Amino acid sequence: MKGKIKKYVALVLSVQQLLCGCSATELEDRCFPMMAVVDEKDGQIFFGYGFPKLSQKDNTDLEEARVNIAPVTGKTMESCVQTYDSGLEKLADCNHMKVLVFGENLMEDTGRYADVLSYLKQTGLFPRNIYVCVAEDPLALFETEEDLPQDLGSYLEQYLQNQESAGSGKLFKLGRLLDEKENHILQIMLPYLETEDHIIFWKTMYRVPDDRFLYKQEK
Structure with a gap:
């Protein structure tokens, strides 16, 4: 009997060590996305x-941190995330993320858009408190980054907050978007970002009336 108890205890300890080893990732082995784009x-x-322009470890730049890789394409959001993560040399820790940007092309394909939301709802990949917006061309946003005083994600967060205070419209956070989309709330309005001469503008809102269509509404 004592022998069986010892074996059981040893098994439990082994499982605990295995779980701890899998879940614990040191800070230097992580990278910290400030935003995500899906189109x-x-x-x-x-x-x-x-x-970020600087990594959160030792102020190393992106090249040294080896995290600044190009966007990827795939059949599903899940396959894209897996492909992108496999190209990173560090674990992507999204807990500091500021903004999620949906491309206009994705928004016009309501089936794929719904699939992306379903994946984000099921996985909890991104924090629920990040802002969500739509961009005419997400890649054009990245082209403005060289002229910004901070990384694009942090800049967009501050810019959206300032524009909301100035009366440009109401911001939407991911958690609310996921909940209201699931409940079929019809009045979903998202900030619509455009770029001109490497400057970002929020002039219009995208309204998501239902799962069948989405249109841009001028204010």
Whole structure:
């Protein structure tokens, strides 16, 4: 009997050690996306992260941190995330993320858009308190980053907050979007971002009336 108890205790300890080893990732082995973009390109999902100009370890730049890789495409959001993560040399820790940007092409394909929301709801990949907006061209947003005083994700967060205070419209957070989309709330309005001469503007709102169509409404 004592022998069986010892074996059971040893098994439990082994499992605990295994679980701890899998879940614990040291800070230097993580990278910290500040934003994510999801769009549709050539019939596939288009996905990528935006990182800080400096890593959160030893103020190393992105090249040294080896996290600044190009966006990827795939049939599903899940396959894109897996492909992108496999290209990173560090674990993507999204807990500090600020903004999620949906591309206009994705928004016009309501089936794929619904699939992306379903994936985000099921996995909890991104924090529920990040802002959500729509961009005419998400890649054009990245082209403005060289002229910004901070990383694009942090800039967009501050810009959206300032514009909301100025009366440009109401911001939407991911958690609310997921909940209200699931409950079929018809009045979902998202900020619509455009770029001109490497400057970002929020002039209009996208309204999501139901799962069948989405249109841009001028204010």
